[in-house]
Amino acid sequence: MISPGLADALEGWLTHLRGVDNVAAATLEAYGADVRCFLAFQSGHLGEATGTALISAIGIRDMRAWMARERAEGLSARSLARKLSAVRNFAGWFAEREDIDVTPILSAKAPKFTRKLPRPVSVEGSRALIEAAAELEPTGWVAFRDAAVMTLLWGCGLRISEALGLDAGQAPLPDTLVIRGKGGKERLVPVLPAARQAVEAYCAACPHDLTPGTALFRGVRGGPLNPRLIAKAMERARHSLGLPASATPHALRHSFATHLLAAGGDLRAIQDLLGHASLSTTQAYTAVDEARLLQVYGKAHPHG
Structure with a gap:
């Protein structure tokens, strides 16, 4: 008290x-x-x-x-x-x-701790997860929905809450999305053609009335989509592919950042795209990329 x-x-x-x-x-x-x-x-x-x-x-x-x-x-x-x-x-x-x-x-000094590195999924694994999630879903329009959400997480680096917070009036998706993230901070996120096409395929198949002012992504009964359903879809997909439990919806966002960095992306630009308040948060992906390089080096080097 x-x-x-x-x-x-x-x-x-x-x-x-x-x-x-x-x-x-x-x-x-x-x-x-x-x-x-x-x-x-x-x-x-x-x-x-x-x-x-x-x-x-x-x-x-x-x-x-x-x-x-x-x-x-x-x-x-x-x-x-x-x-x-x-x-x-x-x-x-x-x-x-x-x-x-x-x-x-x-x-007062904070105790020292080892910061957990993000655990991304490989490019091939990310693509396979999205495809498997759609293939394992028996209801056609739900398969399109799950694939669209997962494509936004991987292709645009959105948090699951940000993807599910999109308004039906934002479809078809523009070239750039204005995303309101943590703390109400806004950021601009480019939309890849694959993400736009996935959302368009979902909208065309969705049986519910996607009127502006309502949620873009819907549950089976027509209400806003529960994030747990996407987590379950990914769980089924990763089990079918033999991927680890770390392959979660948030891991696709990590994968977005790690794949951009590996392709030569600027750390500051990635920070802006992810909506991180601090560059130190984004710098964790540098450690992930270094760890991946060391792993490759260890397997490939003749003296490894």
């Missing part, structure tokens, strides 16, 4: 993120839970400090105690680093608002 004053401060910060930074609802929920847990721990840990005075009373030892408790409860280093990022953001906002010193919170 946290005091009413802390609860009000937390709500004020979340309102700021929602209104000024346009942070997505799911992200706000995660941030709120992370900071609320942190404040609840410190409220019990620093019993004599109450209300918003608690924040200025937190020292580096108190930060270490919180992090030690989180790790003891099984939280991974990666998840703790994410929680600490939310806590720092809140503390920085609160310090500026209340003119207090929160140096111990801001200077």
